[in-house]
Amino acid sequence: MQLTRRDTLGMAAAASALALAPRSALAEIPMVGGPDEFLAGSAAGSGDLTLTAPEIAENGNTVPIEVDAPGAAEVRVYALGNPVPGVARFKFGPLAASRGAKTRIRLAGTQDVMAVAMMEDGSFIQATKNVKVTIGGCGG
Numbered sequence: 001m002q003l004t005r006r007d008t009l010g011m012a013a014a015a016s017a018l019a020l021a022p023r024s025a026l027a028e029i030p031m032v033g034g035p036d037e038f039l040a041g042s043a044a045g046s047g048d049l050t051l052t053a054p055e056i057a058e059n060g061n062t063v064p065i066e067v068d069a070p071g072a073a074e075v076r077v078y079a080l081g082n083p084v085p086g087v088a089r090f091k092f093g094p095l096a097a098s099r100g101a102k103t104r105i106r107l108a109g110t111q112d113v114m115a116v117a118m119m120e121d122g123s124f125i126q127a128t129k130n131v132k133v134t135i136g137g138c139g140g
Contacts, residue, residue, distance in 0.1 A: 047125035060133035068100035072117040081111025
């Protein structure tokens with residue numbers, strides 16, 4: 001197969017259109033609400049949900065966290081002191097070998113980080129950890 005000039009220009013135009021498309025057309029709608037919206041009136045108990053975060057974060061721009069929730073269908077992480085509290089959402093399928101995830105989040109300052117897990121049976125469990133931020137953050 002030989003590529004013609006017309007084919008090359010067509011592929012370049014398609015790639016440019018995709019690159020310039022609004023992010024909302026390419027990405028999933030971000031998680032905006034707080035934990036109350038996710039819980040939808042249900043009470044969250046305690047259980048086998050582990051939230052690992054540093055006690056003191058030297059820089060609020062990149063705070064490493066880890067969640068582990070055996071038997072969870074979905075885990076959401078909230079930074080309760082941020083202007084937009086929802087910072088991460090992890091969905092697990094029925095064949096997922098591990099129901100845990102690691103990521104880095106941004107914290108506006110010293111605050112509580114909360115993980116809420118929806119279990120496969122529809123119940124909710126939560127874990128909270130206080131993280132002290134010494135400098136940086138999204139709020140200054």
